[in-house]
Amino acid sequence: MSLDSKVPQGPIKDKWTDYKNHIDLVNPANKRNIDVIVVGTGLAGGSAAATLAELGYNVKAFCFQDSPRRAHSIAAQGGINAAKNYQGDGDSTYRLFYDTVKGGDYRSREANVYRLAEVSANIIDQCVAQGVPFAREYGGLLDNRSFGGVLVSRTFYAAGQTGQQLLLGAYSAMNRQIGRGKIKMYNRHEMLDVVKVDGKARGIITRNLITGEIERHSAHAVVLGTGGYGNVFFLSTNAMGSNVTAAWKAHKRGAYFANPCYTQIHPTCIPVSGDHQSKLTLMSESLRNDGRIWVPKHMKDVEAIKTGTLKPRELAEEDRDYYLERRYPAFGNLVPRDVASRAAKERCDAGFGVNATGEAVFLDFASAIQRYGKETAHVKGLDENDAVLVKKLGQEVIKNKYGNLFQMYEKIVDQDPYNTPMMIYPAVHYTMGGVWVDYNLMTTVPGLYCIGEANFSDHGANRLGASALMQGLADGYFVLPYTIGDYLSNDIRTGAISTDTKEFEEAEKEVREKLEFFVTNKGSHSVDYFHKKLGKIMWNKVGMSRNVKGLTEAIAEIKALRDQFWKEVKVPGTNEEFNEELAKAGRVADFLELGELFAKDALNREESCGGHFREDSVELDGEQKGEALRNDKDFAYVSAWEYKGEPSDAVLHKEELEFKDIELKQRSYK
Amino acid sequence: MNLTLKIWRQKNASDKGKMVDYKVTDISPDMSFLEMLDVLNEQLINNDEEPVAFDHDCREGICGMCSLYINGEAHGPDRGVTTCQLHMRMFKDGDTITIEPFRATAFPVVKDLVVDRGAFDRIQHAGGFISVNTSGNTIDANAIPVNKHDADDAFSAATCIGCGACVASCKNSSAMLFVGAKVSQFALLPQGKIEATDRVLNMVKQMDEEGFGNCTNTGACEVECPKGISLENIARMNREYLSASLKG
Ligand SMILES: Cc1cc2nc3c(=O)[nH]c(=O)nc-3n(C[C@H](O)[C@H](O)[C@H](O)COP(=O)(O)OP(=O)(O)OC[C@H]3O[C@@H](n4cnc5c(N)ncnc54)[C@H](O)[C@@H]3O)c2cc1C
Ligand code: SF4
Ligand code: FES
Numbered sequence: 001m002s003l004d005s006k007v008p009q010g011p012i013k014d015k016w017t018d019y020k021n022h023i024d025l026v027n028p029a030n031k032r033n034i035d036v037i038v039v040g041t042g043l044a045g046g047s048a049a050a051t052l053a054e055l056g057y058n059v060k061a062f063c064f065q066d067s068p069r070r071a072h073s074i075a076a077q078g079g080i081n082a083a084k085n086y087q088g089d090g091d092s093t094y095r096l097f098y099d100t101v102k103g104g105d106y107r108s109r110e111a112n113v114y115r116l117a118e119v120s121a122n123i124i125d126q127c128v129a130q131g132v133p134f135a136r137e138y139g140g141l142l143d144n145r146s147f148g149g150v151l152v153s154r155t156f157y158a159a160g161q162t163g164q165q166l167l168l169g170a171y172s173a174m175n176r177q178i179g180r181g182k183i184k185m186y187n188r189h190e191m192l193d194v195v196k197v198d199g200k201a202r203g204i205i206t207r208n209l210i211t212g213e214i215e216r217h218s219a220h221a222v223v224l225g226t227g228g229y230g231n232v233f234f235l236s237t238n239a240m241g242s243n244v245t246a247a248w249k250a251h252k253r254g255a256y257f258a259n260p261c262y263t264q265i266h267p268t269c270i271p272v273s274g275d276h277q278s279k280l281t282l283m284s285e286s287l288r289n290d291g292r293i294w295v296p297k298h299m300k301d302v303e304a305i306k307t308g309t310l311k312p313r314e315l316a317e318e319d320r321d322y323y324l325e326r327r328y329p330a331f332g333n334l335v336p337r338d339v340a341s342r343a344a345k346e347r348c349d350a351g352f353g354v355n356a357t358g359e360a361v362f363l364d365f366a367s368a369i370q371r372y373g374k375e376t377a378h379v380k381g382l383d384e385n386d387a388v389l390v391k392k393l394g395q396e397v398i399k400n401k402y403g404n405l406f407q408m409y410e411k412i413v414d415q416d417p418y419n420t421p422m423m424i425y426p427a428v429h430y431t432m433g434g435v436w437v438d439y440n441l442m443t444t445v446p447g448l449y450c451i452g453e454a455n456f457s458d459h460g461a462n463r464l465g466a467s468a469l470m471q472g473l474a475d476g477y478f479v480l481p482y483t484i485g486d487y488l489s490n491d492i493r494t495g496a497i498s499t500d501t502k503e504f505e506e507a508e509k510e511v512r513e514k515l516e517f518f519v520t521n522k523g524s525h526s527v528d529y530f531h532k533k534l535g536k537i538m539w540n541k542v543g544m545s546r547n548v549k550g551l552t553e554a555i556a557e558i559k560a561l562r563d564q565f566w567k568e569v570k571v572p573g574t575n576e577e578f579n580e581e582l583a584k585a586g587r588v589a590d591f592l593e594l595g596e597l598f599a600k601d602a603l604n605r606e607e608s609c610g611g612h613f614r615e616d617s618v619e620l621d622g623e624q625k626g627e628a629l630r631n632d633k634d635f636a637y638v639s640a641w642e643y644k645g646e647p648s649d650a651v652l653h654k655e656e657l658e659f660k661d662i663e664l665k666q667r668s669y670k
Numbered sequence: 671m672n673l674t675l676k677i678w679r680q681k682n683a684s685d686k687g688k689m690v691d692y693k694v695t696d697i698s699p700d701m702s703f704l705e706m707l708d709v710l711n712e713q714l715i716n717n718d719e720e721p722v723a724f725d726h727d728c729r730e731g732i733c734g735m736c737s738l739y740i741n742g743e744a745h746g747p748d749r750g751v752t753t754c755q756l757h758m759r760m761f762k763d764g765d766t767i768t769i770e771p772f773r774a775t776a777f778p779v780v781k782d783l784v785v786d787r788g789a790f791d792r793i794q795h796a797g798g799f800i801s802v803n804t805s806g807n808t809i810d811a812n813a814i815p816v817n818k819h820d821a822d823d824a825f826s827a828a829t830c831i832g833c834g835a836c837v838a839s840c841k842n843s844s845a846m847l848f849v850g851a852k853v854s855q856f857a858l859l860p861q862g863k864i865e866a867t868d869r870v871l872n873m874v875k876q877m878d879e880e881g882f883g884n885c886t887n888t889g890a891c892e893v894e895c896p897k898g899i900s901l902e903n904i905a906r907m908n909r910e911y912l913s914a915s916l917k918g
Contacts, residue, residue: 047804050804051804051805054803054804054805065727065733065735066725066735066786066787066788067787067788067790067791067832068791069734069791069832070727070728070733070734070735070832072727072728072733074728074732074733074734075728075730075732075733084811086812119806122806123806124811125806125808125809125810125811126802126804126806126808127811128808128811128814128861129800129802129808129809129811129814129861130799130800130802130861131799131800131824131855131856131859131861131862133821133824133825133828133855133859134811134821135821135825136815136816136818136821136822137818138818139815140815140816140817140818140821141812141815142811142812158825158828159825161732161829164732164829164831165825165828168828171794172794172798172799172800173799173802173804175791175794175795175798175799176799176801178795179795179796179797179799185791187788187791210780239727239728239729239730239733240726240727240728240729241727273700274698274700276698276700276701276705276708276709277705278702278704278705278708278729279729279730281729281730282730407750408730408731408755411731411748411751411755411757412702412755412757414700414757414759477804477806478806526712526715526716528708528712570715572714572715572718572719572720572721573720577681577682577781578682578723578780578781578784580721580723581715581721
């Protein structure tokens with residue numbers, strides 16, 4: 001099957017408007033006869049479910065948590081972008097579009113990104129109308145901050161809990177529709193397969209996580225908003241339950257999986273402290289607005305800091321290496337995430353890591369505290385030379401901006417970041433790859449849509465801060481509700497879809513057999529045992545930097561681990577009860593397949609781009625020496641994999657990317 | 671550290687349930703409480719026993735999914751944190767730790783330490799929203815200025831994570847802190863004022879129907895709330911409720 005992105009003709013700035021003017025609409029009376037399934041109630045799924053119900057469709061929504069309010073989106077800290085130009089610093093739709101395409105290292109689809117930038121301003125209006133308490137200035141207007149990789153202040157935020165507030169906004173919109181009976185909510189339900197009838201997605205198979213009951217649900221279209229797959233690394237900043245199962249099952253039913261190897265490694269996470277760790281905690285990137293990143297210049301100071309004979313605060317300015325400011329004077333500490341992550345790894349690999357494992361750098365607020373303290377003293381007419389007072393005032397400002405993050409850090413690391421620099425290290429955070437979708441957000445399976453982090457569409461090879469929330473809400477509130485209508489307009493006479501058909505029966509049977517296998521296998525190792533092993537292979541060989549040898553080994557090792565898993569996995573309990581181990585087993589089984597495709601995709605992409613660094617593709621000389629080298633001639637495409645059984649048999653399809661409105665340039669943050 | 675754990679085991683909602691003793695060894699003070707339970711569960715699975723069920727997801731103190739009543743306190747002995755952010759350095763080698771589910775009539779036990787907090791969702795369905803279409807055809811966000819103090823207070827109320835610690839720690843199993851927080855968030859914002867009367871009446875009615883008890887101003891909820899939601903919110907809700915009742 002060839003890939004048709006269905007991008008409308010015409011100038012980029014008119015595409016979306018023209019598109020909306022020409023699609024088929026469904027008459028409100030007919031919408032009542034159409035059912036839509038939305039799997040996932042994060043920002044993408046939650047906003048989609050609410051809007052589709054608002055429009056009049058009958059929505060069934062599913063999530064595996066006990067309440068939609070707990071979807072992983074709740075954890076987003078920093079903020080959400082929108083081209084409002086409230087600060088008058090020159091922001092515009094075009095500039096947000098440009099920054100996002102450039103930030104994504106020219107591996108995203110222009111038309112999608114332009115549409116995202118276009119609807120971004122509307123998202124803020126919508127959320128404020130719903131009562132999302134964004135940060136405000138004293139004049140009562142909305143406040144903004146800037147984020148890594150951009151030079152304007154376009155990020156809207158609610159302290160360090162923006163995702164929480166946006167998700168509660170979408171949740172409240174859902175609640176209104178649940179109250180009206182337009183959404184039927186299925187909490188603690190896990191989708192385990194997609195059902196196709198006559199080639200179209202017509203339903204799903206779910207497991208009730210409390211009773212173990214397997215259920216069939218039918219609809220005229222199915223929407224997946226099931227989030228990212230960073231947990232293939234075991235350790236990541238994702239919530240423990242985040243998984244690839246829904247996307248992977250869709251892939252097995254014919255949905256192409258795009259750019260699986262595009263993973264974002266976030267530079268500001270709390271470092272790993274030991275083997276017991278179950279997840280990594282992100283420290284919002286907004287901290288980089290005020291924190292300066294450094295390691296000692298001299299090895300003797302590294303040793304002294306590690307052994308505790310030297311306090312980081314006591315190290316003289318001239319003995320510190322502010323390596324981001326040194327290497328990237330234009331952006332300094334605000335370079336994009338991939339650049340900041342690699343630079344930290346480079347310093348730590350060279351031996352300058354400052355914690356016991358040698359995998360940490362400092363994020364220091366001392367100069368910001370000084371600067372804010374002096375400013376506040378000045379404004380209040382107090383003594384700017386009173387060091388104690390200045391420090392106190394400065395700490396108050398920092399506390400207002402980042403208080404909850406500092407508190408979180410202190411709880412985890414047991415150190416006070418107001419008085420000693422934080423330690424940070426990169427960690428797996430966000431997956432730019434995902435189910436391939438066209439301009440309509442439809443997968444290669446008719447009637448099956450994919451939105452939010454679960455699809456591949458908008459971020460390219462790297463994601464700028466504060467753009468995932470924007471994409472999730474744009475997809476759910478403003479894009480999908482239009483594009484799905486165009487498809488559903490053909491279904492107004494179809495009538496309810498029966499679940500008593502052989503397609504449903506077969507899909508259910510397959511699901512049951514797998515669950516039965518797990519509880520009867522009686523192997524010798526727990527599910528986590530395998531998940532951790534997979535994570536180690538992924539991090540060491542398919543992580544921040546990759547080479548042919550490591551990737552080839554990883555592919556073989558994952559395959560071997562998968563074989564071992566199917567022989568030796570042990571899952572206690574039965575299928576007919578609340579059984580967390582059983583749920584995990586299914587998720588890890590899918591990760592073990594995805595992991596291999598992930599490595600295969602990474603091996604195929606012989607270039608460094610965005611979050612993906614190939615050691616054999618670097619600039620050899622000039623100003624950019626040692627930096628990542630992209631290869632536009634051979635790799636300006638989306639890799640979309642078609643399922644053919646084993647991951648090693650997957651077939652590569654290429655969606656060539658066209659850049660008509662932005663010139664392809666090597667990125668430079670110097 | 672080596673510890674003795676006394677854990678509530680209950681197969682399902684209809685089982686009677688009982689406390690069972692377990693031992694864990696080699697616990698690092700840097701572990702979170704849930705990571706300590708992971709260690710126990712790995713041990714149980716390896717011994718062909720059933721692992722202990724408990725709720726969790728983000729492990730970052732924000733999703734509100736984790737619960738646990740530890741040594742007689744919701745979310746355990748530390749202040750201002752959820753169980754996933756409680757660290758083992760709060761305990762001593764040789765300690766015996768009692769772990770129970772959040773108990774309240776309105777929160778039936780699902781299994782072991784997992785409870786059903788669906789009642790909170792149903793209270794929200796009754797009015798925890800502003801009735802605005804999700805069409806995107808709203809007015810410009812800055813056309814609704816909000817006084818910074820009100821915005822900050824609304825935000826503070828909105829930070830409630832819906833964990834249910836307030837209910838679990840209240841001797842009457844009252845949900846007033848949770849509902850108060852939600853009512854306050856909207857009552858403080860101009861967008862929320864229009865429906866304020868119906869909202870507070872409907873939410874309080876649903877809260878009562880779910881079987882939560884009444885507030886007798888003991889304040890245990892505020893002490894155990896991981897997000898520092900203050901009693902002020904209950905007072906605000908009461909004022910809103912009173913004026914709504916007079917109007918209504
Ligand atoms: C710590 C952290 C901080 C972040 N900060 C920011 C930020 O500041 N700005 C920004 O823009 N982005 C940020 N991000 C990224 C952003 O939060 C996510 O990309 C985004 O929220 C994903 O939303 P989503 O709706 O696609 O998926 P999710 O919120 O992950 O939702 C997935 C949903 O799918 C459901 N689900 C999954 N599988 C199944 C299944 N098989 N059956 C049933 N239900 C299923 C889940 O229950 C859940 O409801 C951050 C991410 C993290 C981890
Ligand atoms: S008020 Fe506090 S204790 Fe109660 S649910 Fe909200 S966050 Fe939890
Ligand atoms: S697991 Fe999310 S708050 Fe504890």
